[in-house]
Amino acid sequence: MSAASAKRRSPCPVACGLDLFGDRWTLLVVRDLMFGAERFKDFAAAPEGIPTNLLADRLARLQSAGVVEPTAAADGSRHPAYRLTAKGKALYPVLAALRDWGLEWEKGTRTRG
Amino acid sequence: MSAASAKRRSPCPVACGLDLFGDRWTLLVVRDLMFGAERFKDFAAAPEGIPTNLLADRLARLQSAGVVEPTAAADGSRHPAYRLTAKGKALYPVLAALRDWGLEWEKGTRTRG
DNA sequence: TTTCATACTTTCAAAACGCAAGTAATTTAG
């Protein structure tokens, strides 16, 4: 049995996704990556204010899940930078669906721009 | 300020959605409702094995969020039963996107049937 | 009516969270 399936609660793709994204912060990191964030400070600067220990943990978990990979920073600095893999970019429909639901059903939510 | 916006981390619809669904169990309850589950035992029987205290908590939270509402059981019993509201049914695209992502990127996941 | 099933609630240890402070490496200012 694989390492991933060993800790899997069921073969349900939804349950499996929640094993990775089932918390209040992980998908916000993915959201920020989709908007172009790439460095630690970028994620930390998001309005939700993720604690730095959780941010470090989430980036590590997303990396080991193959959703995020290290990259060179766009500005050439030697600070660590991160970007979505194909697996990570494939989460766009999930984010979009959640965004659309929130915009329609939760009063006062809005996109930036 | 409304009760909902008071505890909101940001006006982002994604963050707002995660305030409600950002845990490992809530969306599984919604999934089961979409598949026709309506009674406590139905949710408890799901393969993931949600602890009963968490199930009670999640059903209560989904109700107060207007995603789930009480209804009469289809078999006429007087046990409590639950169903999705319009707001809850509107989560279908979110579940579908998560399911599709899992099916494509997480080996060994599968739908039932 | 007594037995079983259902729908929870309670208890409690373990894990996760979140805030604050500390540290090491990188960048910038002078």
Place this chain on the structure above:
DNA sequence: CTAAATTACTTGCGTTTTGAAAGTATGAAA
């Protein structure tokens, strides 16, 4: 070049949430 500031974390610790188990009360069945 050097000192100060920024960045990317890690560590500590009190609080909250989780999850496993057992307990209880009501509905259903025999």
